[in-house]
Amino acid sequence: MAFYYSRRKLKPREEEEGGELNIVPYLDILMNLIIFMLLSITGLTAFGALNVSAPTYGGGASASAGLAEADAPKLMLQVLISEKGLYVRGNGKEAAAPEGDAPTLPRRADGTYDYAALNARLVKIKAEFPQETKVIVAADPNIPYDALIQTMDALRETAGPTERKLLFPDVTLSTL
Numbered sequence: 001m002a003f004y005y006s007r008r009k010l011k012p013r014e015e016e017e018g019g020e021l022n023i024v025p026y027l028d029i030l031m032n033l034i035i036f037m038l039l040s041i042t043g044l045t046a047f048g049a050l051n052v053s054a055p056t057y058g059g060g061a062s063a064s065a066g067l068a069e070a071d072a073p074k075l076m077l078q079v080l081i082s083e084k085g086l087y088v089r090g091n092g093k094e095a096a097a098p099e100g101d102a103p104t105l106p107r108r109a110d111g112t113y114d115y116a117a118l119n120a121r122l123v124k125i126k127a128e129f130p131q132e133t134k135v136i137v138a139a140d141p142n143i144p145y146d147a148l149i150q151t152m153d154a155l156r157e158t159a160g161p162t163e164r165k166l167l168f169p170d171v172t173l174s175t176l
Contacts, residue, residue, distance in 0.1 A: 075132040077125065077168065079118075080176065081139040081151055083107075086118055092128045113147060119154040119167075126167050135168040138176045 080087035085103030090096075104121070105114050126132070135155050139148050158165045 075125070075129045077132065077135045079135060079137050079151060079155060081113070081137070081143050081147060082176075083140060083142070086113055086151070088118070088121060090125065092125055113151070115150050115154040118151065119158065122155060122167050123158055133168055134170045134172065136172045136174050138174040140176055
């Protein structure tokens with residue numbers, strides 16, 4: 001009779017571990033998700049960014065640019081947002097201030113601003129000053145942020161359904 005060793009006896013028996021989980025694959029997936037989310041967020045913020053410049057002090061323009069701009073009349077367009085309504089001020093005949101302290105575009109009865117009328121008025125001003133791109137926007141401190149953004153949207157381009165044209169894309173924020 002032949003003698004055979006059983007397989008159980010030849011292999012050393014490993015001790016069973018008490019329920020430890022291997023979390024390395026989970027951490028790999030988690031790190032990939034975090035990197036993907038960070039890259040997604042930085043890419044999406046470019047869509048929601050508004051290009052607004054702060055007021056500058058002093059003159060930094062070159063002499064030749066200053067001479068060419070001195071011949072053209074300046075618009076100096078300002079749009080002020082207050083509790084009473086929207087004030088549009090400037091040097092052109094369409095941007096002239098009305099008599100008294102009345103706003104150019106008063107608030108509606110429901111308390112909203114008339115952005116379509118503001119856009120239509122700005123189209124007329126742009127026809128008078130086609131080279132002008134700058135506008136100064138000022139708002140009362142208690143004006144909602146949404147009103148400021150919608151006003152800036154009305155200033156930047158026409159609201160026509162078929163054709164979009166830039167009006168005043170260089171917006172400078174100011175305080176009242």
